[in-house]
Amino acid sequence: xxxxxxxxxxxxxxxxxxxxxxxxxxxxxxxxxxxxxxxxxxxxxxxxxxxxxxxxxxxxxxxxxxxxxxxxxxxxxxxxxxxxxxxxxxxxxxxxxxxxxxxxxxxxxxxxxxxxxxxxxxxxxxxxxxxxxxxxxxxxxxxxxxxxxxxxxxxxxxxxxxxxxxxxxxxxxxxxxxxxxxxxxxxxxxxxx
Numbered sequence: 001x002x003x004x005x006x007x008x009x010x011x012x013x014x015x016x017x018x019x020x021x022x023x024x025x026x027x028x029x030x031x032x033x034x035x036x037x038x039x040x041x042x043x044x045x046x047x048x049x050x051x052x053x054x055x056x057x058x059x060x061x062x063x064x065x066x067x068x069x070x071x072x073x074x075x076x077x078x079x080x081x082x083x084x085x086x087x088x089x090x091x092x093x094x095x096x097x098x099x100x101x102x103x104x105x106x107x108x109x110x111x112x113x114x115x116x117x118x119x120x121x122x123x124x125x126x127x128x129x130x131x132x133x134x135x136x137x138x139x140x141x142x143x144x145x146x147x148x149x150x151x152x153x154x155x156x157x158x159x160x161x162x163x164x165x166x167x168x169x170x171x172x173x174x175x176x177x178x179x180x181x182x183x184x185x186x187x188x189x190x191x192x193x
Contacts, residue, residue: 088178095174099157104157114170114172123165124163124164125163127141127161129150155175156173158177
């Protein structure tokens with residue numbers, strides 16, 4: 001009996017020691033798990049904070065690039081417009097010089113012939129020119145018996161033909177050709193010669 005009692009005590013002590021050791025191992029594992037969870041949480045928070053800083057930095061950089069691109073585009077557009085304006089100022093000056101040359105009379109003759117081919121000048125027609133061209137236009141239109149009228153809207157030169165009965169007009173002014181080319185150039189960045 002005594003042996004049984006000793007054996008039972010030994011078993012209880014062993015079980016108790018094993019239970020304490022198991023409890024200690026479980027407690028250590030739980031503490032280690034809590035520490036790992038807390039470390040992971042801290043790493044995740046640090047990662048989230050870092051990603052937020054990166055995202056803000058990327059957004060700030062995108063904004064800075066967009067602002068810089070806008071400023072650069074405005075500068076390029078302003079420079080382009082200055083070049084286009086300069087180009088068309090030069091073209092206008094050359095057209096004004098052209099209207100002072102002998103070739104301008106030939107041009108007016110071609111305008112009259114073109115208008116006559118389009119719609120007969122024997123039909124009732126009014127022909128308009130700029131004030132400075134009144135004498136030259138009268139000379140060119142003499143064979144058709146037409147006396148031109150001046151139009152203050154024609155600044156560069158050329159002729160405009162209006163057929164009131166038909167409601168037709170043929171605009172062969174240098175002004176309209178100039179304006180059409182400028183508009184075509186501005187919209188397509190090209191010019192027809």
